Amino acid sequence: MRERRSDIGAERKSPYREERKFPEPTVCSRCGLIYSGGAWHLATKAGEPPKGANRELCPACRRELDRAPGGLVYLSGSYLLEKEEEIMNIVRNQEEQARAKRPLQRIMWVERKDEGLEIATTNQHLARRIGRAVNSAHAGSLVIKQKAGENFVRVYWERER
Numbered sequence: 001m002r003e004r005r006s007d008i009g010a011e012r013k014s015p016y017r018e019e020r021k022f023p024e025p026t027v028c029s030r031c032g033l034i035y036s037g038g039a040w041h042l043a044t045k046a047g048e049p050p051k052g053a054n055r056e057l058c059p060a061c062r063r064e065l066d067r068a069p070g071g072l073v074y075l076s077g078s079y080l081l082e083k084e085e086e087i088m089n090i091v092r093n094q095e096e097q098a099r100a101k102r103p104l105q106r107i108m109w110v111e112r113k114d115e116g117l118e119i120a121t122t123n124q125h126l127a128r129r130i131g132r133a134v135n136s137a138h139a140g141s142l143v144i145k146q147k148a149g150e151n152f153v154r155v156y157w158e159r160e161r
């Protein structure tokens, strides 16, 4: 049980760590993802979980329940107001594509903040990906801020008309 103990220690540092090991197979009791082969998969790809599989929350569901994002994307500027629908389509497409391969990468919320939109993601890579995709389709200014050693990123995209 030594392994278990070190898991608990690491978990205290970051309960959302995607690399965290679980007993196999584990089923997420909230979204139904299956942990096997050292990673979380969509249930359809991994097949039916055996009866008596371990049940826990996957790292993405934990973040969703705790409202603790791994990334925040801020979209702003007068151009956004004109093109909001188009830009949000890009955002949703990026999530869909990311999530098909890595089901822990999800959008947690989209909220109106002042003159812009705040998009929270379960994962820093998805936040970066969204920022880059919006900026490559609608060139504006993109700033990515992340403190060294921190598993959290802020992505700012802005464009005036």
Ligand SMILES: [Zn+2]
Residues within 6 Å of the ligand: 028, 029, 030, 031, 032, 033, 057, 058, 059, 060, 061, 062
């Ligand atoms: Zn889950």
